[in-house]
Amino acid sequence: MAIPKEGYFKLEQGRYGPIYPKTPACYGFTIIAKIKPGRETTIREYGNVVEKTIAGLPDGLEVLKLHYLRWVLFDIGKDTYFMYQGIFDTDFDKYTEDAVALFTKYGLNTVFENLEGFPEDWKTNTPAFIKFVREHQRPSFLEYGEYPYATADEIKKALKLKASFSEMLDQMQ
Amino acid sequence: MLDLDDIQHILLTRTPALTGQYEFVSFRDRAGAKAWVTALLDKVQSAAETESSVATSKRWVTVAFTWSGLRALGVDEGSLATFPEEFKQGMVARAAMLGDTGVNHPDNWVGGLASPDLHAIAILFARDAVERERCLSEHQKLLAQCPGVELLSSLDLEATPPFDHAHDHFGYRDRLSQPVIEGSGDVPTPGSGAPLKAGEFILGYPDEDGPQQLLPQPEILSRNGSFLAYRRLQEHVGTFRDFLAQHGKTAEEQELVAAKLMGRWRSGAPLVLAPEQDDPALGADMQRNNDFNFKEMDPHGYAMPLGSHCRRMNPRDTAHNMNRRRMIRRGATYGPPLAPGAPEDGVERGIAAFVICASLIRQFEFAQNVWINDKNFHELGNERDPIIGTQDGTLEFKIPKRPIRKRITGLPAFTTVRGGAYFFLPGLRALRYLSTLS
Numbered sequence: 001m002a003i004p005k006e007g008y009f010k011l012e013q014g015r016y017g018p019i020y021p022k023t024p025a026c027y028g029f030t031i032i033a034k035i036k037p038g039r040e041t042t043i044r045e046y047g048n049v050v051e052k053t054i055a056g057l058p059d060g061l062e063v064l065k066l067h068y069l070r071w072v073l074f075d076i077g078k079d080t081y082f083m084y085q086g087i088f089d090t091d092f093d094k095y096t097e098d099a100v101a102l103f104t105k106y107g108l109n110t111v112f113e114n115l116e117g118f119p120e121d122w123k124t125n126t127p128a129f130i131k132f133v134r135e136h137q138r139p140s141f142l143e144y145g146e147y148p149y150a151t152a153d154e155i156k157k158a159l160k161l162k163a164s165f166s167e168m169l170d171q172m173q
Numbered sequence: 174m175l176d177l178d179d180i181q182h183i184l185l186t187r188t189p190a191l192t193g194q195y196e197f198v199s200f201r202d203r204a205g206a207k208a209w210v211t212a213l214l215d216k217v218q219s220a221a222e223t224e225s226s227v228a229t230s231k232r233w234v235t236v237a238f239t240w241s242g243l244r245a246l247g248v249d250e251g252s253l254a255t256f257p258e259e260f261k262q263g264m265v266a267r268a269a270m271l272g273d274t275g276v277n278h279p280d281n282w283v284g285g286l287a288s289p290d291l292h293a294i295a296i297l298f299a300r301d302a303v304e305r306e307r308c309l310s311e312h313q314k315l316l317a318q319c320p321g322v323e324l325l326s327s328l329d330l331e332a333t334p335p336f337d338h339a340h341d342h343f344g345y346r347d348r349l350s351q352p353v354i355e356g357s358g359d360v361p362t363p364g365s366g367a368p369l370k371a372g373e374f375i376l377g378y379p380d381e382d383g384p385q386q387l388l389p390q391p392e393i394l395s396r397n398g399s400f401l402a403y404r405r406l407q408e409h410v411g412t413f414r415d416f417l418a419q420h421g422k423t424a425e426e427q428e429l430v431a432a433k434l435m436g437r438w439r440s441g442a443p444l445v446l447a448p449e450q451d452d453p454a455l456g457a458d459m460q461r462n463n464d465f466n467f468k469e470m471d472p473h474g475y476a477m478p479l480g481s482h483c484r485r486m487n488p489r490d491t492a493h494n495m496n497r498r499r500m501i502r503r504g505a506t507y508g509p510p511l512a513p514g515a516p517e518d519g520v521e522r523g524i525a526a527f528v529i530c531a532s533l534i535r536q537f538e539f540a541q542n543v544w545i546n547d548k549n550f551h552e553l554g555n556e557r558d559p560i561i562g563t564q565d566g567t568l569e570f571k572i573p574k575r576p577i578r579k580r581i582t583g584l585p586a587f588t589t590v591r592g593g594a595y596f597f598l599p600g601l602r603a604l605r606y607l608s609t610l611s
Contacts (some may be wrong), residue, residue: 013270016534094547095543097494101382101497126386127258
């Protein structure tokens with residue numbers, strides 16, 4: 001699905017800003033921001049911290065109805081940029097507070113402290129945090145889904161069914 | 174510890190009023206505005222005063238202001254800037270997101286509520302009509318003494334008979350599920366959850382996440398205050414009754430359709446606890462009528478449909494962060510009741526209510542935008558709240574049922590938004606502060 005430059009077909013205001021459309025690749029965001037000089041190692045180390053945190057919480061992120069989250073670092077000239085991309089089944093304007101609460105709870109957003117322009121008072125200034133995310137969101141101009149519009153729940157159910165079926169077949173042998 | 178001497182009573186007390194009036198005013202000059210506020214200072218009761226006198230009082234007064242009303246009173250620009258963005262913008266500017274479109278659009282609102290000149294509201298709840306008339310004539314005299322204050326419009330409130338229990342014009346029992354504020358001394362009814370931190374509703378106290386942040390300044394202005402979202406909702410009783418007749422052959426079938434839309438029988442009995450037939454004794458019993466959950470007791474909505482009004486407005490254990498989404502509701506019905514069996518008479522009747530919360534965007538606007546009007550809430554696909562959602566005749570309502578669900582298409586609008594506004598409800602000290610600004 002090709003998407004206009006603005007990131008939406010028709011401007012629809014949510015509580016915090018424009019609502020971005022659902023595409024065959026579901027909802028999502030791509031946040032790109034420059035990192036503060038010398039913080040690359042800190043950010044990379046942070047990957048291990050998050051991995052451990054999430055490993056202990058198998059359903060911890062359920063509220064976000066996620067498919068994938070990707071954290072990427074890349075260089076442009078002498079600067080290093082951070083890209084944070086999420087694919088999920090809900091329009092993120094609607095559940096903004098739930099996401100912020102969750103990220104705060106699990107420390108998922110502390111990596112943002114290493115980004116230029118991120119509000120230093122983010123812990124006590126949710127509107128400023130939301131504004132930063134919104135201002136650094138870069139909408140897709142094209143999205144594709146091999147299994148269009150399927151939700152994470154549907155996929156999880158299908159996989160569960162497949163596993164049960166395989167187990168049943170194994171037991172019949 | 175709640176500062177009950179300073180908090181306006183409406184936040185904590187549901188008064189035994191059967192009638193009342195809302196007076197919407199505009200400030201033409203600052204002197205008039207201040208004279209009006211000053212005169213009302215000793216009429217507005219605190220929570221503590223109301224608590225001790227509720228049995229004998231005959232009337233209860235509440236005063237609140239729009240953002241432009243605060244400016245008209247002389248609040249400086251620096252202070253005005255510290256108020257939350259959605260309050261500054263006002264309900265009219267937020268219309269599209271709230272679902273106030275089509276006939277619900279602010280262009281069609283009545284009583285001057287969509288006007289930037291709306292500055293304040295005086296809410297009067299009265300025990301009877303005689304007391305109401307007495308209070309209104311006093312207010313008339315006050316307005317005559319304050320040439321700088323103009324009455325934009327008024328709305329007469331009237332409870333609908335029978336008066337033994339609160340209900341709307343459709344006949345649904347009301348006031349069954351209400352959050353309790355920690356420290357208020359009120360005990361939640363079974364199933365209503367634990368008392369919530371005061372900061373969810375009152376400014377200046379810790380909320381469910383810890384200390385409140387970003388309070389409007391100065392502190393004297395915001396402390397013990399709150400925000401009100403006002404909604405005037407016309408109820409199309411004729412349309413509602415026609416709909417029931419169309420979808421139910423017998424009176425019993427019609428009652429069930431009404432119950433499925435709401436999630437409760439009109440008696441108040443919740444479908445989760447009374448799935449097959451009405452149980453008026455259960456509906457009237459506050460110790461039992463809210464004592465249920467969804468996750469274990471009705472996960473698929475076979476009793477209370479996933480899209481029913483009650484299930485949307487309070488998803489209980491099927492939503493996240495519920496404690497950050499609760500709201501206090503106050504209000505009343507207006508307009509004459511439509512006699513049983515009578516055809517629609519075209520007279521406006523409905524509910525004029527306030528949603529009270531510490532954060533309009535996190536509580537009221539979330540409920541309006543997501544719970545009420547998200548077509549895909551609970552993955553329903555093509556539904557909005559059947560009672561108060563924005564309906565244009567193109568949406569549906571699904572009633573889960575075994576073996577085959579019932580799907581009603583082309584749901585009509587049973588309600589229309591006729592007005593609304595965001596108000597700041599100051600504490601009594603703040604009210605005094607506002608009356609003395611230079």
